Amino acid sequence: xxxxxxxxxxxxxxxxxxxxxxxxxxxxxxxxxxxxxxxxxxxxxxxxxxxxxxxxxxxxxxxxxxxxxxxxxxxxxxxxxxxxxxxxxxxxxxxxxxxxxxxxxxxxxxxxxxxxxxxxxxxxxxxxxxxxxxxxxxxxxxxxxxxxxxxxxxxxxxxxxxxxxxxxxxxxxxxxxxxxxxxxxxxxx
Numbered sequence: 001x002x003x004x005x006x007x008x009x010x011x012x013x014x015x016x017x018x019x020x021x022x023x024x025x026x027x028x029x030x031x032x033x034x035x036x037x038x039x040x041x042x043x044x045x046x047x048x049x050x051x052x053x054x055x056x057x058x059x060x061x062x063x064x065x066x067x068x069x070x071x072x073x074x075x076x077x078x079x080x081x082x083x084x085x086x087x088x089x090x091x092x093x094x095x096x097x098x099x100x101x102x103x104x105x106x107x108x109x110x111x112x113x114x115x116x117x118x119x120x121x122x123x124x125x126x127x128x129x130x131x132x133x134x135x136x137x138x139x140x141x142x143x144x145x146x147x148x149x150x151x152x153x154x155x156x157x158x159x160x161x162x163x164x165x166x167x168x169x170x171x172x173x174x175x176x177x178x179x180x181x182x183x184x185x186x187x188x189x
Contacts, residue, residue: 002065002066002067002068003042004039004042004043004044004045004046005041005042006042007039007042007045007046007051007065007066008039008040008041008042008043009040009042010064010065011036011039011040011054011058011065012040014058014060014064015040015058018058018059020057020058022036022037022040024057025054025057025058028056028057029053029054029056029057030053031050031053031054035050036054039054048062051065051066071102071103071104071107072104073104074104075101075102075103075104075107077099077100077101077102082098082099082100082113083098083099083102084096084097084098084099085097085098085099085112087112087114087123088123088125095114095115095116095122095123095169096114096115096116097112097113097114097115097179098112098113098115099111099112100112100113100178108129108182108183108184109180109181109182109183110180110181110182110183111178111179111180111181112178112179112181113136113176113177113178113179114167114169114176114177114178114179115174115175115176116138116169116175116176116177117169117173117174117175122166122167122168122169123166123167123168124164124165124166124167125164125165126161126162126163126164126165127161127162127181128161128162128183128184129161129162129181129182129183129184130158130159130160130161130181130182131158131159131161131165131179131180131181131182132156132157132158132159132179132180132182133151133156133157133167133177133178133179133180134154134155134156134177134178134180135151135152135153135154135155135156135175135176135177136153136176136177136178137153137171137174137175137176138153138169138170138171138172138173138174138175138176138177139151139152139169139170139171139175140167140168140169140170140171140175140177141167141168141170142157142165142166142167142168143165143166143168144157144159144163144164144165145163145164145165150170151177161181
């Protein structure tokens with residue numbers, strides 16, 4: 001989490017990017033220009049409430065100012081730059097994934113390309129939010145709670161991820177799927 005000075009620098013940069021004065025931000029947020037100036041200079045740490053008001057005045061998600069690293073508003077991950085991710089599978093095995101997204105401020109969507117070879121890869125998990133699985137090649141058996149589904153290439157399954165679910169790649173050879181994970185909360189498009 002960034003320190004008070006880094007939060008202040010981010011606030012000031014966004015304010016300048018928006019072409020707003022301290023007075024304009026103060027009027028829109030209901031705070032004093034002096035207090036906003038102290039926050040921008042890192043002289044004081046904003047409360048969550050104050051940060052929410054300032055972020056609202058700047059038309060930014062509050063999370064943007066407290067992310068570990070500033071993230072771009074638009075994220076592009078080139079095919080050759082995808083990070084390899086190991087997704088914990090069953091029986092101490094791992095399924096190889098490639099991160100198709102790197103994140104945006106207050107982002108709630110994560111996309112992974114999962115690769116499971118020779119029908120031997122199984123992922124068993126539960127997490128908050130939603131999940132969708134789109135089969136690209138091969139086959140998968142997906143169990144969500146007590147319901148079982150078979151996915152062929154082109155098929156898509158979307159479900160509440162808080163339910164225990166298991167994804168087993170069952171096709172011969174290379175099995176590939178696009179996994180879309182959506183964290184809880186509202187998404188601002």
